[in-house]
Amino acid sequence: MKTKTTTSLNEIKQFLAPKKLAVAGASRNPKKFGGSVIKDLKERGFELFPVNPNAEEIQDLKCYKNIADLPADVKHLLILTPKDKTAEIASQAVQNKMEMVWIQQMSETPEALAILEEAGIPFIQKKCIYMFADPVKGPHNFHRFLVKVFGRYPKK
Template sequence: MKSELGKLLSNVETVAVIGCSANKYRTSYHIANYLQEQGIRIIPVNPNYDEVLGEECYDSMADIPDDITIDVVDIFRDSEYTADMVREAIDWSEKSGQKPVIWTQLAVSSDKAKSLAEENNYQYVENKCMMVQHDKAVA
């Protein structure tokens, strides 16, 4: 029987990857590449790049067009920035009318980020590697 996370991940079609790097030695690149290989569309978000893994890279969540459906916002930023990234995701969601799951990779969550997500009724996954969890879900 699939876990709640397993069910979520088996239905994910598009993931915004906050802090996605074009450096193939960075974890965010590796996981974004894995997601692409699984048929999941990635929307890279990082002001340092124009493109990552063949996808247009946006400077911030605010720059992602409202008509792009996002199922999960996966955050790869240091924990000191996570609450700001959650706020960006919430602001984008209010503008687009969508409510993606907010996912924080290992060791990037913060109490402030979690509280902000929960106060605004967002599903919040913390300290889990999306690649590992997805691999378990599809296995």
């Protein structure tokens, strides 16, 4: 099975539109990527549901041990886990009928992508959420500008 290689801007907008996301790989440490994403998306108005089996709460948000524990109306999942955990989280996403999944660049694995593709769950890969979750700020805004200049920004 050949895994999809491109993501459209419409898919990205569809993923972000509900502004309600589960975040697997959320960290209690605000200096780690999984902690800074929680802080920054919260500031951008997202309703977040951190998933971390080792935490009860992250940045004043209730933390969930696994995908199965999430509220039933949370249907979009952002995966920030180390690669050795991504396939398991993708399997949990399938079992719990997530409608869309974003695997943060550097977290994707061929196995995780195949799991989602086989289940027919739309997914985003090889993209950084910071370049698309408005308002895009600082170095991420400059990076987005460069990606557009060089023609690598997703098409509609």
